[in-house]
Amino acid sequence: MAAIVALVVSSQAAVGETRVGLMAPLTGPFALLGQQMEAGAEAAAKQTDVTLITADDRCEANGGASAARRLLDEGVTIVVGGLCSEAMEAALPVLTEAGVPMISAGVRADRFTDKRSKEGWLFWRVAPRDDAERTAVSQLLVPLWRNDLFAIVDDGTIYGREIAETFRLAAEVNGLKPVFVDTFRPQSENQVALVSRLVRSGARKVFVGGDRDDIAIIARDAAAAGSELVIAGGELLRAASTNQLQAGVLMVAVPEAPEIGEGYAVSAFAAVEIAAAASKHSSQRSGDLTETLENGTFETALGLVKFDDKGDLSINPYRLHRFDGEKFVLVEEDQ
Template sequence: MMHITTALVFTLASLAAGPAAAADLRVGLAIPETGPFAPLGQQVIDGFRVWEQDTARSFTDLVEGEDRCDARSGVESAQSFAEAGVDVVVGYLCAESLAAALPLLSAEGIPVLTLTVRADILAEEASRNDWSFYRLAPRDSQEAEVAAESIISLWADRPFALIEDGTIQGRELVEAIRVDLEDRGLKPNFIDNYRPGQERQPSLVRRLDAAGVARVFVGGDRSDLAIIARDTASAGLDLTFMGGDALNAPRGEAPIPNGTLAVIATDALPDAASSSAASAFAAAGLPIEGLRLPAYVAAQVLGSLAPMYERGNLGELLERGKFGTALGVVSFGSDGERQQSGFSLAEWRDGRFERVTSAAPQN
């Protein structure tokens, strides 16, 4: 028997030689079909359809199931997928529906590949209960890990602050960064919080001024960082800011300044997709946005495994394979986690975030 990576190389080479037989996989798509999130469900369908058009291949069937982001829809869709005899389910955009579906689908031997759910606890539960859980989405804790690494690389020789907006998300992100930094011998010069959603932040500006910091990590949303950056600049402070994935959001009234750093999901970067995938989406007349690229990558992974699939061995194939995709190499551990970091450091330059390709200290 060939080692799985060798088999995968052979399969991909065979596909490149000419049209192949239809992928013998029935794929369930757990997506919002109605309501305000229905466009996200359509993006998942788009990603699979573009892959099929690009490769001249198709799955045996794409079975859609409603994901309303609640436990009830998770149970109902899982039951419908089992009755339809699907081999794998892709989707479940919310933790509530995913957590409800996993026990039922795992009992039927049907793996689930999520594109969006990041909560670390789900992977821990899946491991504890032996659920068949895999994800392309980055786990939440990777955001803090990449941020801490970036601070060490760029700011270790400058006084810096960690501030957060008092929300659970902001507070937990900053605390995880602080712990990681201090475990590696680097302490922030100033730690503080602020009240979010304010039109001005004068008291925070005074505290940052008194602390004498040059760099500030903001655990909060884009609009708050924009206000803080505006007010500190007006006060004559020359500060560089960094934030998390929350900065990758629609622009507000106040702009964020050029040079603002952000740890954001890699697949949201303008150069994330390979040139061949970009060409495939362009040919289909679709922008690469939202869930289209992750869905396309999921189709690539499953499509490459289909010729080797036998009922019940898909999890083993996923865990042992290394897949060349539009996002680069993708592989999964025995815990179902994607082994490559799904976050990257980016810089706001002239109206968009661009990947930071080096970690040279800033002046």
């Protein structure tokens, strides 16, 4: 087992057919996202020389169970994909009973890995956990803003409150206290009053628990007021917006790989890379596929990937980005 732990597993190893199943919503309201997964998985299958079998889970429970059974009938030894919780919850018992592992490229709900041991699910994921973004905001911004006066505001939504409150608590645990905390009215035409309060507080930085439109308006009004306020937000900053974003806005988000594709294409590509590498490595050594997934380190489009004892990524994938006026770039690339 120690040898497996130390090994960096490459998808370019081994020969012989490897049949990988893709479970994704290819029809219905989430078909566009499922098609992103399909595109990424197909590209990785060609690169790693595996046979990809696709099944439509329709993003629903019945669809998930029927997709899992279809993939088993096709003789797959591992399944990737999975976007919707309802489909995943129905598919996992079917796959686990058959001894077929699942690597999710899309399901983020914490309960899937939190319950993995209790349920006995053969489940891993390259998609981040729901709480990974909140954790990353704290891990990245607390040390970065340690010597600055900072504020925390949110839009009153569950998402906004949770991410802002997690950051506030993490700051206080580290002996830091924001100079200003407030909830603003979202979707307003301007945020002049909020910006005025932020300026009066003396804050030099502000974390905003909100969407791209609101952050763009706050940044616009801050610039109009002559403030050099540095504004940061979460991955909702990647959403489409009719409001131009100011250069310098910070975003905590998972890096993208546009050369592979948009949205879920990248995570599906990485999931197939892992499935291919683990399958071929296990086949070569007559080993156990689940043991390889548990202990291997995999070369992927997301970088080196290793899973923790819950089946989550062992390293939080979120990174800090800065908007350069046209696009978000990784902060380390922007130095």
